[in-house]
Amino acid sequence: MKHSVFREGDLRFEFATESEKFDVRSSSPHGMKFVDFVISGDKENYLLEVKNPSDSQIPSEYQHSTREEFAKKMLDGELINHELVPKARDSYCFLHLMKRDDKPFVFVVLLGLSEFTNEEALLMGFKDGLNSRLNNECDTPWKRKYVKDCIVVTEAKWKNVFPEHKLHRINDETTSTD
């Protein structure tokens, strides 16, 4: 099967199944935010959002401030509450209205921060916070669960979780391999 190849900053994905760059559209409903990719799977479809503050394509004079800003968003809840969850929710809404919700969705967040911990306990803590917000964004939890589950992966973990979908970090000199 032909792989679909996409770039997200300095990350290159080769998806082995049908996939789509979801946040770049010729037209989008006003106010809706979308995840980066939708990838089809056997039993479920994946809504993939990539957060890549270690992107080497960011000009060097902005790299420090980009990472600082990312850290701040993680710490004050903005990353989950104002970015990740709204994108998951709106993406689901769009796909549901387009009758493309034949399979359950799993929300996948790829954290491309090179120094970010690979300590599973902390990744799980972040995942639990994300999952909680996916289920409840106001004073009452959603009556309908619109994503089956969510997972948080780092670059190092990607190949174990999605061995069929290749991920490379590209810099100016070389192409890295996994």
Add this chain to the structure above:
Amino acid sequence: MIKKIKFDQFTIFKELTVDFFPGINVFIGTNGTGKTHILKAVYAAADITKTKKNFADKILGVYMPSELQLGRLIYRKPGSSEGAVAITRKLNGGNATLRMSFSNHAKRSDSAKIIGINKWCSEPIESVYIPVKEMLANAPGFNSMVTYRELHFEEIYVDIVNRALTPLLKGNVDGDRRRILEILQNAMKGKVRVKKEEFFLRNKQGNLEFSLLAEGIRKLGLLWMLIQNGTLLSGSLLLWDEPEANLNPKLLQSIVEILLELQRMGVQILVATHDYVFLKELDLQAKATDSIAFHSLYRVPEQQTVAIETTDKYLDIHPNAIAETFTDLYNRDVERAIGRK
């Protein structure tokens, strides 16, 4: 400072050597890898420097083998065998090693051969062992009962109550101790008072007896007493078995802060833990100048023994039984999420 301990055919150890750091020594490992056994052996050796008790008797008192038969502490295998425990400490002007050996047939403490006791005891070590079970709430009358009745209580429980009840040291509380006491007072929101062997937390609401306090707060209260009465000073030895037991993880931040301050003050600390939060708090709060060792104990099934790996780097702890549990949880969570079972 305790430098080293070596076990030969002692309890679950066929042969094990532990090299201690002068600061905080953290022991991790699954249940049954001997963390508590190491702490007890070191404590027994340190305690006799003050009490001048027979080392074999103290070992029996902290381990409490059945019918107090010393030979039951030898590594279990068929036939006759000999075992030993040897501990080395730093003294002014050199080192001293205390060694005790005995056979699996030894019934009483006088069957043990003890070498190096005089030099070992020439400089007293102020030591305190905090057991898993908090004891101060049970303090009133406890020691009297143990003195006069045959109770099956390891001496670590009796000793900790005595340490907490030790009268105050003469003179002012120095800056280091005062700073640590303030941290504890903020965490407990009060100070500890003792009246007729009963412990109270005194705050704006009055005196609250320890039996009505959360066990986590009682632990902080115990630390407060040990620092206030001068048991924990520069040169002391603190051994703490599972500080996280009955403690809300949030309080571990204060516990680790206090342990680091004690270490900077010159207290050598041995801690056995199962807790990820405790380890992570150490990683987050430690400074480059702090002395911290992580000792990972693990079973070697083919040799039927326990081995040890020591590192001073949190991320290099290996094997890491605590992290492995989270890895397993993470992997199972991912498998469930993406339907791969």
